[in-house]
Amino acid sequence: MSAETGIDQGRAAFREHRWTDAFENFRDADQQGGLPAQDLERLATAELLTGNLTMGLDTLTRAHEEYLVLGDLVGAARCAVWMVMHLANAGETARAGGWLARGQRLVNELAEPDAVQGFMLLPVALETLYGGDPEAALQLFSRMADFGQRFGDKDLSAFALLGSGQATLAIGRAEEGLAMFDEVMVAVTAGELSAVPSGIIYCAVIGNCQLALDLERALEWTAALDRWCRDRPDTLAFSGQCQAHRAELFRLHGAWPEALAAAAVAQERSSNGDPRALYGGFYQQAEVQRLSGDLDASEASYRQAARSGYEPQPGLALLSLARGDAVRAQAMIRRAAGTADAATRRHLLPALVDIELAVPDLPAARQGAQDLLAFARECPRPMVGAVAGQSDGEVRLEEGDPVGASRSLRQAWHLWAGLGVPYEAARCRVLIGRACRDLGDEASALMEFEAAHAEFLELGAAPAAAWAASFMGTADGGGAGPLTPREAEVLRLVASGSGNRAIAGELYLSEKTVARHISNIFLKLGLSSRAAATRYAFEHGLAG
Structure with missing residues (x-):
């Protein structure tokens, strides 16, 4: 196949969102005779969407340099801003800062205004928002919207509306912010936007709906994202975040095994093309483990979630409460709520109430x-x-x-x-x-x-x-409580020091049946050891 044929087939696959086919055709054409700058940019996008981060960034750098050779400052600046976004997403802040400075310098050299000037505002606006100044960020997003409208750039207009919704939510105007998310999702679901902005907006809107305690919106948009990912099975760049969102919904709806399975997929994909799935994958796993009583495993998962740079709250504070350290939990949740924006603080308030009552x-x-x-x-x-x-x-x-x-x-x-x-x-x-x-x-x-x-x-x-x-239990604190008479009898024998074989012999049961009874006792009473079961039996009059 000639280079020209490979380019034509790569462009067709790109238009049809067949990212792997686009990547393979463009790569073959590139190896045969090189690619024009625009096709290098398309190749980089296909590589990034299929999870090849390092390769995609290298190709995007080549596209940037090719635009510079051609004297196309707009194309070069556009590549620079996407380098900033992808590097920041991967946690490489120093490199992202370098590319931001280069892109701004190129924009300053433009002879005529262009939509790329609005795109260059995006990383600055996001840094301002996440730095705790949503009012200033809202002004920057408004300037972006002006560029998007002036130049008819739907991707830029959508990013501006998304950011405005996030800033408005952070200020505390929840209903107004959520209405902006609904509006931007019209453009996404109508297929008006390119692939990378679509994926970013899907995940950001769902995350913010969950932050605003809008379960119904989160469920609706997660289902839409799931369909979007299924229609593009080789789009790894956002599929991990989709699984993390699915894990949260499964957890809330009581499907905990399914939540753990989705969280595991999110974790795997966080290291295979979707780094932003790291937090959600481990945080949701930690939540199920905490609620199930596996506190040590929960702590390990929260620590893994923290590697993302996002603080695993309120789960970590509730873990301290579950371990009986209400004072430590109080210090954690008060600090987190006291430094959070309005939207995040509201998300933390239910846990704060529980912890303050426990202190009390x-x-x-x-x-x-x-x-x-x-x-x-x-x-x-x-x-x-x-x-x-x-x-x-x-x-x-x-x-x-x-x-x-x-x-x-x-x-x-x-x-x-x-x-x-x-x-x-x-x-x-x-x-x-x-x-x-x-x-x-x-x-x-x-x-x-x-x-x-x-x-x-x-x-x-x-x-x-x-x-x-x-x-x-009974009014005087005695009695078997939630245990069946047989389970109470097994507990009495456990408290006497009998092993499973001895209990089986005395009660004419199999050892397997005794083990099942003990497992049920532990689950019903929230215990994790025979020593704890013995202590419970003595405290509740079941050991004699």
Whole structure:
């Protein structure tokens, strides 16, 4: 095949989003006789989208240099700005800064205004936004929008609208920011944008919807991203982030094995073409491990997530709380919330309320709950209402207002159930049970505790199951609680020091059956060792 034929076939494959075919045809043509600057740029894009980061950056550098030879400063500057974006995405900030300076110098040499001047504002605006000045970033994104409109550049206009939505959300105007995300997604789903901007915008919009506690929008756009990735199976550059978003939705909806599987795929792809998937892949894995009671593994996963440069909060603070160190958890969540922008702080508030109640610092917990209630009034969306109602109910319980608590918690439970979030719905039922008990309705309290306990067991949430079980014993603290009579008998023998074989012999069971009973006991009571089971048996009158 001649170089000319390879170029023609590469261009056709590129137009049809067949990135591997485009890469192979352009590469063969390049080896035979070289490529024009525009086709080098296309080859670089195909390489980057298929996960060949180093190769793609080298080719993009060649395209930049070829544009310079031709005297095409616009093309050279365009390559420079994409070098900045890809290098920053890969964490190579020094190289990104060098390319930013070069691109700005080239833009300053242009004889006529051009859309590339707007693109050069993008990395500066993002640095300003992530540096904590969303108002200044919003002004930069507005200037970008002016360039996009002036030159009819849809990619630039879409980036400007995306950034404006992010900055608006960070300022605290959630509904306005979310409306901007919906608008920019019109251009993406209509196929008006090129591939790299489309992938960036998909992932950014989903992440920000999750930050704003808009589960329904996040679910809708994640499904759209999933379809987009399936239609382009060799687009590795965004598929890992898609899997990380899927992992979060699986976790929220109680499909924890599926969440772990998606997180594992995200981790694999983070090192194979999609570095931004690193945080989500490990953070979601850590969340499932924490909720399941595997705290050491959870900590290791949070540490891996932190390698991305993003702080693994509120999960890390909640991990300290799960280990019984409420003071440390309080210091972590207060610092994180105190330095966050408005949108991120709101995302941290539910954990902050839980931790402040555990310390306890009731005034701080009440302030957090009030902030969530104000957010719910501003943005009347189901998940915001659920977290606000649940936090308000928790605080009211500690304030001695079981009637008000019950009202808030039942509303929150209905919202969680409607959203299909079983873990939080079960947490609400435990809190509702506490309110019933405080009001003297013991029968209803036990019904709520038992329902929540069964849901936690089904999820595999051992710590939460033990928490629910702690309210299910008799009034004097004795009794088997959530254990069946057979499990209570096995626990008695464990507490006596008997091994599995001896227990099997005494109860006329197989050792396999005894092992299953012990596993169930550990899960129901949130225990991890025979020593802990023995201690529980003595504390609850089951060892004699």
